[in-house]
Amino acid sequence: MGQAQEDHQPCLPSREAQERMLPAFAACCTDLVDRWEGLAAGDAACEVDVWPDMENLTGDVISRAAFGSSYLEGRRIFQLQGEQIELTVLAMNKIHIPGYLFFPTKANRRMRQIAAEIERILKGIIAKRENALRAGEATSDDLLGLLLESNMAHTRAGGNSKAGITTDDVIGECKLFYFAGMETTSVLLTWTMIVLCMHPEWQDRARDEVVHVFGDRTPDYDGLSRLRIVTMVLYEVLRLYTPLTALQRKTYRPTELGGVRYPAGVVLMLPLLSVHHDKEVWGADAHEFRPERFSEGVSKASVDAPAFFPFGWGPRICVGQNFALLEAKMGLAMILQRFSFDLSPSYTHAPFTVGLLQPEHGAQVRLKRLQ
Numbered sequence: 001m002g003q004a005q006e007d008h009q010p011c012l013p014s015r016e017a018q019e020r021m022l023p024a025f026a027a028c029c030t031d032l033v034d035r036w037e038g039l040a041a042g043d044a045a046c047e048v049d050v051w052p053d054m055e056n057l058t059g060d061v062i063s064r065a066a067f068g069s070s071y072l073e074g075r076r077i078f079q080l081q082g083e084q085i086e087l088t089v090l091a092m093n094k095i096h097i098p099g100y101l102f103f104p105t106k107a108n109r110r111m112r113q114i115a116a117e118i119e120r121i122l123k124g125i126i127a128k129r130e131n132a133l134r135a136g137e138a139t140s141d142d143l144l145g146l147l148l149e150s151n152m153a154h155t156r157a158g159g160n161s162k163a164g165i166t167t168d169d170v171i172g173e174c175k176l177f178y179f180a181g182m183e184t185t186s187v188l189l190t191w192t193m194i195v196l197c198m199h200p201e202w203q204d205r206a207r208d209e210v211v212h213v214f215g216d217r218t219p220d221y222d223g224l225s226r227l228r229i230v231t232m233v234l235y236e237v238l239r240l241y242t243p244l245t246a247l248q249r250k251t252y253r254p255t256e257l258g259g260v261r262y263p264a265g266v267v268l269m270l271p272l273l274s275v276h277h278d279k280e281v282w283g284a285d286a287h288e289f290r291p292e293r294f295s296e297g298v299s300k301a302s303v304d305a306p307a308f309f310p311f312g313w314g315p316r317i318c319v320g321q322n323f324a325l326l327e328a329k330m331g332l333a334m335i336l337q338r339f340s341f342d343l344s345p346s347y348t349h350a351p352f353t354v355g356l357l358q359p360e361h362g363a364q365v366r367l368k369r370l371q
């Protein structure tokens, strides 16, 4: 094939940046598999809910990529954002009362405390880095460094916003990267493990490939780019268990679409998950896990290309898609090198969607160490 990897448009970060990030990815994945090896010591399989562990993994990876050496401080942010999401979901499940978010309820007060703490941590990290940059003691090869360089250009231009971004923008971008990058990739890895438990033949094929390419070495960039089966598996999981199930767009002027005229201000929904499951597009087996449909690349996988949009499309396409796929390949490859896994009897298959497609009752998996 060789094509499955190439089909998505290249986007940030560049190949060089991805290669630089790889040791950080590997360090986070090593922490995870070492911890699991501790749990799975001996012959018996051990049961783990892999979902929270995947959230920790992807949160760690984003922290390192975004904040470099300050990543430990950054970790607190994703814990707080997790709590923020839970409170938001609770609020969404209540009857909608206009202005309710401004009532001084316990949950609303906690939301404000969380927002203030995230802001305080980010401002602290930013101030420390700015001082180090001014003193020539810091590099700008993580996300925060790049944003601050742009912010300094803005300041040098006397606040002319065309020359760079403001400090508030820097804070906003850092928050966005956690929101956009952590949960999405963690549910991708979680569903991949679940699906590979359900289809042990694909688990074996993916492991054979990983072992063939890397043996027991830590995966490297070139090898990860050559993984054909693993890429097909990840694409099929992204199709069947699309992390972001729908996208919204708002018309900003009268617009005609498919012969229908919409005035300005209409919210349109693109239901990614439904398109990914449409039998007219994917064939009678649209609901089945068949990674081989991607064997000749994304464009040939469906009748009506392009019908595969897990990362969106057009000018707002996910800037982190290469980052996410590289991280998922690294994580999966290191797990396959060390463990075989199957579903725990306590697992209940219940994908549910609260913005993201999540396993409602967790993702309990039995891990067995490979000798």
Ligand code: HEM
Binding pocket: 176, 177, 180, 181, 182, 184, 185, 188, 243, 244, 247, 248, 309, 310, 311, 312, 313, 315, 316, 317, 318, 319, 320, 321, 323, 324
């Ligand atoms: C499996 C993992 C991921 C999936 C499925 C995913 C999906 C998406 C989708 C569908 C969009 C488009 C939203 C829209 O059009 O309204 C998007 C945007 C975005 N993603 Fe991702 N994403 C993933 C991982 C990541 C990662 C790891 C990062 C950061 C490192 C990231 C950063 C972003 C950002 C910053 C945007 C906004 C881009 C813009 O508005 O211009 N994503 N993502």
